[in-house]
Amino acid sequence: MATINSNFLKLKAGYLFPEIARRVRVYTEENPDKAARIIRCGIGDVTEPLPAAVVKAMHEGVEEMADRATFKGYGPEQGYEFLRQAIVDNQFADLGISADEVFISDGSKCDTGNILDIFGKGNVIAITDPVYPVYVDTNVMAGNTGDADEKGAYEGLLYLPCNAANNFVADVPAEKADIIYLCFPNNPTGAVATRAQLEAWVKYAKENDAIILFDAAYEAFIQDPAIPRSIFEIEGARDVALEFRSFSKNGGFTGVRCGYIVIPKTVTAKADDGTRVPLHQLWSRRHSTKFNGASYPVQKAAAAVFSPEGKQQVSALIEHYMGNAKLLREAAAAAGLPVFGGENAPYVWVGCPAGLTSWDMFDKMLGEAQVVITPGSGFGSAGEGYFRISAFNSRANVEEVCRRLKALVA
Amino acid sequence: MATINSNFLKLKAGYLFPEIARRVRVYTEENPDKAARIIRCGIGDVTEPLPAAVVKAMHEGVEEMADRATFKGYGPEQGYEFLRQAIVDNQFADLGISADEVFISDGSKCDTGNILDIFGKGNVIAITDPVYPVYVDTNVMAGNTGDADEKGAYEGLLYLPCNAANNFVADVPAEKADIIYLCFPNNPTGAVATRAQLEAWVKYAKENDAIILFDAAYEAFIQDPAIPRSIFEIEGARDVALEFRSFSKNGGFTGVRCGYIVIPKTVTAKADDGTRVPLHQLWSRRHSTKFNGASYPVQKAAAAVFSPEGKQQVSALIEHYMGNAKLLREAAAAAGLPVFGGENAPYVWVGCPAGLTSWDMFDKMLGEAQVVITPGSGFGSAGEGYFRISAFNSRANVEEVCRRLKALVA
Known part of the structure; x- marks a missing residue:
């Protein structure tokens, strides 16, 4: 009789990010008119294209695989x-x-x-x-x-x-x-x-x-x-x-x-x-x-x-994302929320408005502002009462998130 | 005090293929004049370039990563x-x-x-x-x-x-x-x-x-x-x-x-x-x-x-490698060795000449014929007395391996 690794049964719910994806999917199905308005600042996923030097090198790598001599x-x-x-x-x-x-x-x-x-x-x-x-x-x-x-x-x-x-x-x-x-x-x-x-x-x-x-x-x-x-x-x-x-x-x-x-x-x-x-x-x-x-x-x-070009292009990407982080920090502070992080990292860590749990704030941000954030409690019980905003996005999206956050909380 | 997974200490020697690579490296260092003659039929690694349909699709995938809209x-x-x-x-x-x-x-x-x-x-x-x-x-x-x-x-x-x-x-x-x-x-x-x-x-x-x-x-x-x-x-x-x-x-x-x-x-x-x-x-x-x-x-x-082109190209690759397998089967049989496999698989499984262990045959093939095979005992004790020849190679290399095998054993 084959047995499973029963330790898996101790795991709580889904892994955090699939659970967020699930909630967004449900919301989108129930509110198809709002789907286009959704801005994702949940999972820490980059949004900008690969640096040109990286693209070039990857093409070259593929080309080597196309030739017996360099395969x-x-x-x-x-x-x-x-x-x-x-x-x-x-x-x-x-x-x-x-x-x-x-x-x-x-x-x-x-x-x-x-x-x-x-x-x-x-x-x-x-x-x-x-x-x-x-x-x-x-x-x-x-x-x-x-x-x-x-x-x-x-x-x-x-x-x-x-x-x-x-x-x-x-x-x-x-x-x-x-x-x-x-x-x-x-x-x-x-x-x-x-x-x-x-x-x-x-x-x-x-x-x-x-x-x-x-x-x-x-x-x-x-x-x-x-x-x-x-x-x-x-x-x-x-x-x-x-x-x-x-x-x-x-x-x-x-x-x-x-x-x-x-x-x-x-x-x-x-x-x-x-x-x-x-x-x-x-x-x-x-x-x-x-x-x-x-x-x-x-x-x-x-x-x-x-490579020299790669380094320059990566620097520009980092500068872009850190510019986003700065805007998000400022917006959260202007909304009167406690703000951490975002100065040496692409994540801004924000205290929820009084009385709201992390998942309350997640649902509120999604339902009322169509912004996906990550609930702090998803990272552990000491994260309760906080949420994470990812700075990985376009500048225009981040500026819009800042406006919506201030409108929602102020 | 941190402890390691002591089960690792039960493992014998290296994983088989790194061990083969090591012996080939040592041989090459000691016989630099023979290095160019070495033909590798050890590890079951393909040698022909990627199918053109695959190369095209991979380039397209890279190109999508270069554009924000399709990233x-x-x-x-x-x-x-x-x-x-x-x-x-x-x-x-x-x-x-x-x-x-x-x-x-x-x-x-x-x-x-x-x-x-x-x-x-x-x-x-x-x-x-x-x-x-x-x-x-x-x-x-x-x-x-x-x-x-x-x-x-x-x-x-x-x-x-x-x-x-x-x-x-x-x-x-x-x-x-x-x-x-x-x-x-x-x-x-x-x-x-x-x-x-x-x-x-x-x-x-x-x-x-x-x-x-x-x-x-x-x-x-x-x-x-x-x-x-x-x-x-x-x-x-x-x-x-x-x-x-x-x-x-x-x-x-x-x-x-x-x-x-x-x-x-x-x-x-x-x-x-x-x-x-x-x-x-x-x-x-x-x-x-x-x-x-x-x-x-x-x-x-x-x-x-x-894709239709992909399927055709893969078929041609399979036909190529299976043609190699057929030649290797025939050569081993002609050398008087017991032959298995190679009819529905890219591996030919061959009994060693009388009196030789699998690693003996590995060393003999490398040292005297400059052909890398895989010793059967590396796959378990019941593999002792056998060796595996991989059909993954160019036709010219396989024909040369057939010649050398017959010359060595006959």
Whole structure:
């Protein structure tokens, strides 16, 4: 008799974004006359076309596949050297990372989910609250939690509350954790961690023999030069941290799919027999056994993000989205709502009007203003009373969202 | 203290194909004058360029990403409707499969590895021997086995020996299994299962409340019209089977990356609380939580495999590779070696000359004939004494391999 992984039955409702999509679909079916008015600032999905340099490189990659002499079959599971080297040269030049410590994948969502394959059972998992739901749900699936309570908090996870009091950056806890998920610039709150805050986390990880899973998918949006862009800017991090990065939000690759993990060879954790095993070795085995390399034209395209033209074009995209974030911040503040994030991240994190829950505000924004936002409680119970507005949109749409928000709330 | 998944430490050596690559690299370094002579018939990797219809569609997909009006961000995790519908229309039209039972991915290696996420611990896993190593290694990683013995067989797996006596098609076992991996046309042996043999497996699965994981990645190579191309041609299979398919070997997508799983909504397995849960629901949750859709231009390209031009071009590719297989069969037979497969599959499975192990023959073929083959023992202990030749190559290379094989062995 075949059995299923019953941990899946502990999962609450749908994954957040499919649930949002479902509500929008229902609303559209019931209000077909309003469908054209809907502006989507929910899921953090880019809206602008791929940079021209990326398009050109991807075409070239396709063309190589059309000619026997340049055709590429199975690529290296870890990714092509040309892309891994470009990443190191452009993003980790002075941080002691080498190209063979970079693993190319088809995206950070996959990486942040799949990484649990290499860890043991019984680790104490620390996550911030609110948090990117993938971290939580994949731990539930892996059996690292008990059941959820009525607020949606899972037994066995160590939640690190983020709130207005700590400016949405979690302090190191008094409890011992073994694996810690950190995401800066943060999804969903847009918060960033200072160097001192990251130093405290690395110190904590060293003291507790813990591993930091550092998600830097939004690194490109950092404006403040004092804010670290990589955990590896912190001394000692190369012994205790992995870093996830993505081309989704800088190069606009949400539909193209490419990400990577940086795993220094010096990061180890304990096996059951007490030996210390490099995580690099484990992920290398996992990656070459359960993954077959990212698409070749996609890797060509990703490398073009680092070409001189690509860099300029990406900069222009970032500037565009951060201009949107500024407008959204200002509009929410003008409407009298508490505002966080949006200064070094493409997400603006806003307190709901008094008396409204996150899903109340979602329904109100959709029903009365035809704007899709993301309810803060979808990211964890500490997100209740907040909502996230994504700055990924055209300027015209963002200006219209600002007008509607002010009209709705003022 | 963070701990690792110690099951990884049970894995033997490297995954087979990286190990082959390593030996070829060492040989090339030590014999630089022979490097140009090397012909690779090891890993089953296509060599001919993408079909023109596929190239055209992929360029169009890239072009859509270059224009704001047609740009695609995050796609549906399950894959675009246009591709899922094309698959059903072209491959499952009369088999009762609907488009929402198809899940698009970035390849079958990922799918066959990741599928274990949705199953419980304690299932008895049956695999054929020899077998595609991914099935075994992912079960080891998942903790579904004990340690390996000196022959590389893992405690706790139910091995189904395939050999010359059963023409490399396993009979249903006397023991009860819960999850059964079947691959037809088979990698590595090139064997195919008759309708009666598959009926016996479906009957066995029903009687034992077991699930069949049917890997049909090589379906396009079936020449004999009496051989089923899909497990869903067998009555009752829609209650007990999943099917894996790929664009790698028909469309030449090994470097492009696209595959899919068909999961009928009627397939269920038991939860710890005794309820029966549809695997479709579980995989849908897994896929939308740990995967973010396949690359849009890749999905466009995959759909073009089913266009009228695409079908013609794929047929020509299959005919080319199967012509190679025929030559390789004939050459091995002429050299006096026992020959299997290669009639409905792109792999020819050959008995080693007397006294040679599989790796002996690998080293001999590489060192004396500069031909890379795959040692049968790399696929399991029952593969010892055999080697696999891949028919994926140019005609000229295959003819040369035939000459060298005959010269070496005769």
